[in-house]
Amino acid sequence: MNTNNHYDNLQDSYLFARVGQKVKEYKAQNPGAQVISLGIGDVTQPLAPAVIDALHSAVSEMGYAESFRGYGEYQGCDFLQEAICGYYASKNVMLQPDEVFISDGAKSDLGNILDIFASDNTVWIPDPVYPVYVDTNIMAGRPILFMDGNAGNGFLPLPDNSTHADIIYLCSPNNPTGAAYTSEQLRQWVDYAQRHDAVILFDSAYEAFVQDDSLPTSIFQIDGARECAIEFCSLSKTAGFTGTRCGYTVIPRALVRGGKSLNKLWLRRQTTKFNGVPYIIQRGAAAVFTPEGQQQVRTQIAYYMQNAKTLSDTLAALGIWYTGGLNSPYIWLKCPNDMPSWDFFDALLNQASIVGTPGEGFGKNGAGYFRLTAFGSRENTLTAAERLRTFIKNTL
């Protein structure tokens, strides 16, 4: 009996677990402190009324034999697949319902999708980025290459044709940097993938935060992407589903590698290792895509984007370099006075009772950078901005 020895190559603890531990210790030592979390990207606004109504209604259905729902379709309920196709149509991306797989969140699918690829594929991952891309590939023992994000390229690395990769991760708007690729930049990635027979795993979890109409919100807005990309999206941030769990993965029928349809391979994987998302939750998710639901979640997003503006205006006034915040709920700042990220984390926690996320938790290029989120309440965000001003002015 051997366990999977690739796990030995993982770092000790998942980023947010370490952050959580430090916060727990601080609170234990400072029971009176009013800690404000702008750390883990969790939302604070409740589910929208249209979603709550749909959830109640679905719960009631489950209480009567006539309307009770047992096993659903592995790929998701028709009504939700169709609602998502409608949402994509509004972006001028035409999909068939069977190109949409309902998931319990982008994280699960981003990890599990690797099941359908050979374990010797080379993956190419931005640095800094959401740590799950790296860890899931370490677990499978795949060779990993990194592409450098830095202030020079605005944390938006572009392809280098002298490097060969089979699987490419892109996240735009990016977590943690908030930077968003333009259509022309994504075009370069699609060209690269086509030339190298690669597949792009495109994480669009933050697409709903894009304010600039000229920026793409789906990779399928780029010609040719249907032949080389899979898109992962989530309602976690769009509609406050972090604890409600629903997302979707789009695998176009046109995506074929080695003569095999990746859509069919993923369907086979899901029918074997998954039994679908709760019916109740899928009803709640479908309400997000109704006109009423869209209006309500857009209002929530506007609320968070006002927080983003408060934080980025504060940083600008203090002369601190940052990116993000304009088309993303994340603000990525350079730690003042060239402080290391974890030192800045500790100082901010201990002196201003603010929790952020150290940049190096997202990769080596994150060293010296720091992520703040706009997902706090308005009141907490205003207080945090004030504390940040005082902390920077008095301490540094």
Added chain:
Amino acid sequence: MNTNNHYDNLQDSYLFARVGQKVKEYKAQNPGAQVISLGIGDVTQPLAPAVIDALHSAVSEMGYAESFRGYGEYQGCDFLQEAICGYYASKNVMLQPDEVFISDGAKSDLGNILDIFASDNTVWIPDPVYPVYVDTNIMAGRPILFMDGNAGNGFLPLPDNSTHADIIYLCSPNNPTGAAYTSEQLRQWVDYAQRHDAVILFDSAYEAFVQDDSLPTSIFQIDGARECAIEFCSLSKTAGFTGTRCGYTVIPRALVRGGKSLNKLWLRRQTTKFNGVPYIIQRGAAAVFTPEGQQQVRTQIAYYMQNAKTLSDTLAALGIWYTGGLNSPYIWLKCPNDMPSWDFFDALLNQASIVGTPGEGFGKNGAGYFRLTAFGSRENTLTAAERLRTFIKNTL
């Protein structure tokens, strides 16, 4: 770019997909037929009132900022882990909450657990059995051995120490045969696992259907099992959660292989590739374990067990060999006149409008056998029993 070529070794389609296709075609050709499904093990009774109340209450919580829940603990909510520990305590199995992982169903965890094992481990799988055990290992390219279940051993194969395996699957009460191991028989498996440094993956999804108090309902009722077993359970059949999705996986702290805690390895896997079960659903699941919820689900189980008795009495009266039905919602019968399973499936569908599941869908030893489930409504089950009597008497 290569896809996972182990998928080439999978059979064409998942058993229930093929059944579904045949039923779809029959209904299209016979629009007036009242088809009764005793095929896929899906339940028909609605969620219990205590569960519905808890779900409504949790939905309401999600609508207010003060009670809204975002990301939960990866391993599950404390209140649900503790409720499950209480349930195990009633079976004289004492667990710590961190030995319990809340899942979206046993199927997901039974597939995903393989991530933490080396890909060269040899697995030993009963035949016939739930097809997911085989398919998930084919996908990973693991060597598979089969243990034969047959009328001779009552479809309860026992270990043979001359065979070495690293991972052993047991399902008791068994799907599809309904046969349930005694404590003495499970004791032999625990001894085998200890001697061979193997791990038993114990699927107890049907434990709530055991009527005979002398039979074990958890492998942890066997001494030594904590050092060699993982148990997977589900509320799908216990409480009608097939479309609501919640289960749990128990990995004792004492389970160590190669110096590594399997509990910790699985936690690492889940924190990286999973984000927990919806808060709303976990509240509904917790209600199953309240005294009121237990009373209500026990009533539902009694309802289904009455169906099982109707079906097994019918078979007995017709002189057809069967097992199961006593401690399980499944009845496993020998096809009359030595008919092949798929032929019997077609005949039963076309001549009696009853859908069952061909035994060979569960493995080669299932050839010539057939599974019926007790999960229909009372009315449909009585009608099906009558049709079955007529069909067997007139046709065969």
